[in-house]
Structure formats: structure tokens, C-alpha cells
Amino acid sequence: MRDGPGTILVGIDGSTSSLRAAAYAAGLARRQGSRLVALYVRTHPSALLPLADTGGAVATVIDTQDAVEKELRAMFVDRLAELDLDARLLVRTGEPYGEIIDAAAELHADAVIVGRSTQALHRIAGSLGSKLVRCGRWPVTVVP
Numbered sequence: 001m002r003d004g005p006g007t008i009l010v011g012i013d014g015s016t017s018s019l020r021a022a023a024y025a026a027g028l029a030r031r032q033g034s035r036l037v038a039l040y041v042r043t044h045p046s047a048l049l050p051l052a053d054t055g056g057a058v059a060t061v062i063d064t065q066d067a068v069e070k071e072l073r074a075m076f077v078d079r080l081a082e083l084d085l086d087a088r089l090l091v092r093t094g095e096p097y098g099e100i101i102d103a104a105a106e107l108h109a110d111a112v113i114v115g116r117s118t119q120a121l122h123r124i125a126g127s128l129g130s131k132l133v134r135c136g137r138w139p140v141t142v143v144p
Helices: 016-032 057-083 096-107 121-125 128-135
Strands: 007-012 035-042 086-093 111-115 140-143
Touching: 007 016, 007 096, 016 035, 016 057, 016 086, 016 111, 016 140, 035 057, 035 096, 057 086, 086 096, 096 111, 096 128, 111 128, 128 140
Parallel strands: 007 035, 007 111, 035 086, 111 140
Antiparallel strands: none
């Protein structure tokens, strides 16, 4: 029996708030003796974008995602190796909300942690964090 969460899922995308969420999740996992799973979701470029793309926008999006993934893998190995955690990095492709829901269900996550959205539109339409809270399946922590 454990008092805290057994598995913590943290969503990361390379943004400042998601890196703060990862640091918070790593500290919580270390203190609670929990397993930590960091999830990076690569998004699909629009299906129509390649047809209209004459300036290399799709290649730029893919190159940017490759660079973020490479940086996250390096950071994950360097930082978390020091903490002696049961941790791993998952990389998936799709829509972030759906992939987080699926990963949390597959991993039997006890807690989900994400960074606060910085996009103004999310204040109107709803952010990833607020959607996860409304889902109501796991305790959700949104880190500023």
C-alpha cells in the first residue's frame, strides 16, 4: 500500500510551463516513490497542408518537432538519472488531449500533471488542463 500516487503522468511539449510541470512531477515522484511517465505528443501537420505547401512549412513543423523530441530525450536522461527515479519518456503522435487520456488509461495513472496554456484562445475555448479536469478520471495538477 502506498499513500500517494503509484504512477504520475506528465505532459511535456518543450514549453516553459510544461518543463515546470515536469520538474514538479519529478519532485513529487521522488518524494512519493512513484513511477514517472513523461509524455510528448507530436502533432500531425494538417492533411491538406502538404497539398498547398510550396514553402516547406510541413518540413519545418516536422523538423521543429524532431528538435524538441531530441532536446527532451537528452534532458530526460540527464536530469532524471540524477534523481534515481523509475521514469520513462513516451513519444506519441496525435492530438494531445486524446493521447494523454489514452496513455493515462493504459498506464493506470493515479495523477496527471500538465503545464498551464499560454495561448489567449484557450482562455475562451478551454485549455488542455481544463479539459482534463472536466474529464474527471484522475486528479489533475496544472502547473503555472
